Amino acid sequence: MKAIILAAGRGSRMNEGTANIPKCMMKLGGKTLLDRCVEGFLVAGFKRCDIGIVTGYKSEAINIEGVQYFHNADWESTNMFISLTKAKAWLQNEVCIVSYSDIVYRPSTITKLVENDGELAITYYSDYWVLWSKRFDNPLDDLETFKIEGDKLIEIGSKPMSRDEIQGQFMGLLRFSPKGWGMVERAIEKPMSKPLDELDMTTLLQHLISLGHTIDIIPVDDLWLECDNQKDIQVYESEYLGLLCLPGCQKGH
16 A cells, blocks of 8 residues: 655645745744654554655755655646645555645544545535634535435535535545556547646546545544645644644654
8 A cells, every 4th residue: 555645746835935936845842844744644553654745845845755656747836636646556556545735634544544445435524614713714614515314425516605505614635446546548539627737636536426436434523634825833832832743643654
């Protein structure tokens, strides 16, 4: 099993904070967001050689020993899905856990994805309203629809009219089996609502749903944070700092 961390973007909403470093190298509680992601995978039992990082903007600023690297040279004109395809050799041959690099979560969340046996699975955060209320005066301005039926996802990514249309928050964590990735490769050959270069993960997920594919969903109520801007960092350091420590990392090789 492999881990793929998507770390190609600048994160323009961080303003001058990412003038010389990619967003994943922003620090939260004295540790970079990327280091937190890598440590989470190590604690969950992954070896360093089985962790891949997709770089792009200011890739020279990322230097984590023992991991594998992929590169999206077109990071500025493409979206996250194109970055993910840079690791398609892994996705086509092994189960892969995919993570955004601007999020903070527990290793136990990774374990839930590892233990899932679906072809395509995602985690979702159940306590999203409390978090978004700290980040935004009106959480609905930023949130997207997330509708579930049983243990399956039936809608994601639209503008919600009310909180009733949001049954959770996509966390930026996914699990692809090789069969599931093959499903994705076939799906993107069909007409989509966005051009391939502009394809983001939620649009991809909704596209798969529209084609009748099943996406397993895994609820998470443990710590999860999304870091979009400097205000997020300030809020988290003020209110969540004591919760950010991970158990001691296992040595990867």
